[in-house]
Amino acid sequence: MKYLRMFLCLVALSLTACMSHVFTDTTTRLQVENKTDVTILGLDIISDDGSSVSPWIRDAVEPGEKSRVVEEDWVGTFRVRVRWGGFVYVKDGKCETRLLKNGDSGNVVNLAKETKSVVKEINVTEITECTIVRKENNSYIELDFEGGSQYLIVSQDENGKVAFKLK
Template sequence: MKKWMSLPSVLLCVFLFGCVTHYVVDGSVRLQLGNATENCTLESLFVVSSNGKELKWIDETVLPGESSKVEERDLVGNFRIRLVYEKDGELKDTVFTRHFDGGSTFLQISEKDDVLVIRKK
């Protein structure tokens, strides 16, 4: 084995055995909701399973113009989300599927033509 190979070998071993992927790719999502609508109040956000089970992610009333607290979950990947909100005194919900990359995620909820628009910022 040539002498110059020793440093890259050591670095490679350190890289592999330190399992550095998690230093580069986040294993969890820190979600924050921002309410950019004018007359909707966000109530809660759930992750929904195909058999009806629900996991609560954000459980906070977010008035228009405000942002929720940051909540961390190990939910990196594709998930079905149910957002419960209140508009004109009526409780409504919307279900959508979204891909979550790891790390800090800010979802801005706005309204256009009576339809909620959810955008990652």
């Protein structure tokens, strides 16, 4: 009976939060493939209240290139901000985005000042909500991510519609 209690205490101790790191994956790995014609400037993690930003992928990902695999100690669901050079166009608040290179004209409004709009879907696979922020020469989009190993493909079609796909 004494050994059974000791065994049960040992099992309970080993399953606490400290020991669970031995059995669960506590890091998130990410690689980004840029299939657009705009440079991705980096990816950041944003705090829940939006007050702090922590860089995740610091290197620019040129069009047609892949980033290196970056591993960080994040677990669970979190917001990721994808930054790129150029502009974002959101058509009439609908679920459509278009990347524009610098110098391109189009129905882009309020380029001089920052504007925000929340879009439920933008031609996205496995990512259900995002926030699009348009600023001149520095646009970004915020996505909800789940921890683990992720391979993010950012692509666009011939009309410039952006798609984010996780593999």
